[in-house]
Amino acid sequence: METKNTLVMDAQILDAHGLRKGSLLIENDKIIEVSSSISPAGVDKVINAQGKLLIPGLVNTHTHLSMTLFRGVADDLKLEKWLNDYIWPLEAHLNGEYCYAGALLGCVEMIKSGTTTFNDMYFYMDHVAEAVKEAGLRAVISHGMIDFDDEEKRKAEIKESKRIIKKCHGGADGRIRVALGPHSPYTCSRELLEEVRGLADEHGLLIHIHVAETEDEVRQVKEKYGLGPFAYLDDIGFLGEDVIAAHAVWLSSSEIHILRSRGVKLSHNPTSNMKLASGVSPVEELLECGVCVSLGTDGPASNNNLDMIEEMKIAALLQKIKSMDPTSLGAEKVFEMATINGAAALGMVDEIGTIEVGKKADLALINTRKCNLAPWRHPVSHLVYAASGCDVETVLCDGEILMENGKLKSLDEKYVIELAESAAEELTSKA
Ligand SMILES: [Zn+2]
Known part of the structure; x- marks a missing residue:
């Protein structure tokens, strides 16, 4: 398999271990480095996460x-x-x-x-x-x-x-x-x-x-x-x-x-x-x-x-x-x-659930520059009590970017909604 790198740069990282600032280097499906600064030189894809909250998927x-x-x-x-x-x-x-x-x-x-x-x-x-x-x-x-x-x-x-x-x-x-x-x-x-x-x-x-x-x-x-x-x-x-x-x-x-x-x-x-x-x-x-x-x-x-x-x-x-x-x-x-x-x-504690080296790159980036999250103050409180799913901007699973800046990459949203609506209509007409 060809190696593919993704860098998530300058995020506020929040998981069960707490809050810290840092960047994340992903190689293929896994997180291989978490540190305060990682150079973007030679990296295939850079996601600028400045002012954003990075949480485990x-x-x-x-x-x-x-x-x-x-x-x-x-x-x-x-x-x-x-x-x-x-x-x-x-x-x-x-x-x-x-x-x-x-x-x-x-x-x-x-x-x-x-x-x-x-x-x-x-x-x-x-x-x-x-x-x-x-x-x-x-x-x-x-x-x-x-x-x-x-x-x-x-x-x-x-x-x-x-x-x-x-x-x-x-x-x-x-x-x-x-x-x-x-x-x-x-x-x-x-x-x-x-x-x-x-x-x-x-x-x-x-x-x-x-x-x-x-x-x-x-x-x-x-x-x-x-x-x-x-x-x-x-x-x-x-x-x-x-x-x-x-x-x-x-x-x-x-x-x-x-x-x-x-x-x-x-x-x-x-x-x-x-x-x-x-x-x-x-x-x-x-x-x-x-x-x-x-x-x-x-x-x-x-x-x-x-x-x-x-x-x-x-x-x-x-x-x-x-x-x-x-x-x-x-x-x-x-x-x-x-x-x-x-x-x-789910028996996956060694693979997912926190953001650390060796785990799968399953991640979600939250846009903190939203009216419902201002003033940006206490990340875990804002996430649980003030945010909603609509504040999620970018999502990775197994190292693949599934959504970037609100746009789906793996699926065509409009097509999926139409497919589901016609299936629901057909099904309801039969019952
Ligand atoms: Zn049930």
Whole structure:
């Protein structure tokens, strides 16, 4: 491979290690030097970052990207009605083409708001992988499995998961990894969950699952198995360091202890939990107990966007209301959740999540010369409480520039919006 250098010059660098000024030299996909001054002589591409804030590309640890097609189709409804009357009838008409169009739209939105890695669970995942590959992003993808105790369905779901592993794992120059995606303990049989555990061990894959999202789920699982969702999963030997559980809203204190001792990773999804009135996850308590809590938007049908900067603010505000204490979950902590904790949750802590030598060049540059960020004062506070995804100007993933000065390089934004709009229109007309 031909060597390619990129220099990000004179930035204010902010990551979990704090704030400093400096320049960054990138060779191919990796950061090879961070120092106060690097000469631009002989460098292929120079990005002038003077007066700009450089952060690690944000990590969205729970989403269903293709659901961009369902954005705004139904809001302000109870979860059951929302699923039964709107989402499931539409999903019955999905195909690979639609999922590709929706995923591509989601990729554009993520690049434009500074996210470079995401954890996705949905259907037709080889088509989603195609969108990720074209967009230049990094992703963990999983086929969402539901069997409702039906053996035939279980076999079909496992078969599809195996097909996706074989076809997509390690794809797009290693930017795509495949995980196993059993939907939840109340939609998957014990047999399916046990088979998933076996496959994860055999192939060294992550497991991405929804757990303890609503009070009703806890009731159902308790009725069936006599235990809360996490206690039940632990009882069947399902939990481990390779499990990333989304939501984790309704937990007992003994379940928090289980999460810590098993090394389970969580994805906190505050906007979705608020919008569907699911409840408030005890994030502050979980972090204090040493549980790795990362941040995710959930699908764009229950958020309704993929803006991780907005998600950081909502996460911080929600914890303050839960505890009625404004010192709860400060800006630094929530920024860690969206970066290094996300990397840890996806087993990529050595590769992404901070800006340091040897890590992948997954980066976002924020324009600080904006009215909503003036006077430029306290970078992490401004990023979490005053900024939005719209303030992201330039994005790199795996050393490639995906957006420069607000202009997408890997995808044609206008084309992607039109493609997704026509897919959404066609799909809605069928349902
Ligand atoms: Zn979800």
